[in-house]
Amino acid sequence: MAEPDFILRENCPQRRIHYILNGKWTSMVLSVLSYGPMRTGQLERALPGISKKMLTQTLREVESGGLVHREVFHVVPPKVEYSLTPLGIRFVEPLSALYDWAKDNAAALDELEDNLRRSAEAASKQGE
């Protein structure tokens, strides 16, 4: 019953960092904001497929975490600008690394998805 040398305990940093990876959009919102402050509409257009609901929900979450600052300009029509806080900037660092890796390794992502497709086909042939 050899215990493994490496245990990812319940509250280890490796698990806790998943906070910013949990939501479908969280890490993408942070990543986009790393290019500078942005208005709501710009964020919306930078993330094709996101709904108004998910955008505001995600922004409220990262704001609660102190990662993003929300600045309201009291004008009509409304203007709201979001930007990373210093803490947010720190958290974007590992995300950028992750995304840079992804851009440099698109071929590996292709391979992964080919494998998944093939194994899904094989599974459906079984069911016939």
Next chain:
Amino acid sequence: MAEPDFILRENCPQRRIHYILNGKWTSMVLSVLSYGPMRTGQLERALPGISKKMLTQTLREVESGGLVHREVFHVVPPKVEYSLTPLGIRFVEPLSALYDWAKDNAAALDELEDNLRRSAEAASKQGE
């Protein structure tokens, strides 16, 4: 209506890499396997809190993606060993970077969680 310079399109690598981050346990399983081949029971003990169901489910998924190799030893009681494939090794690279960052920045994670706690308290005071 200034279009943002940075658009994370539906099928860009930055979005696609989320495959290995989607499941609650996927990235952790890969990370643990980066230390070498392991038997099911060892994996289970390396990931406190995981259930048998989620462990096998996650292993089947990464196996389908070609990230992990499953080797069955035909003995009694059963013995099965999991190991990273070459493709899996490539995918662990950015995960290790992410987890290394987390280990080096536990203080930032503390700060994040403090903020969340505080804002949750403030929200519940509202509701009284």
Next chain:
DNA sequence: TAATGTAGTTACCATTTGGTAACTTTTGGA
């Protein structure tokens, strides 16, 4: 004879998650 160890499956359930569509607010402009 019955329990043990190892890997895995299955049925079932509760919660979470994310999505859609309609609605609100305010003021300047056609």
Next chain:
DNA sequence: TCCAAAAGTTACCAAATGGTAACTACATTA
């Protein structure tokens, strides 16, 4: 007078997700 623009909220719903607990298989061992 009525619409547009921007940011946001709300009600509602379907699907995905993850968890528990009980069950299987089978040779060895007590």
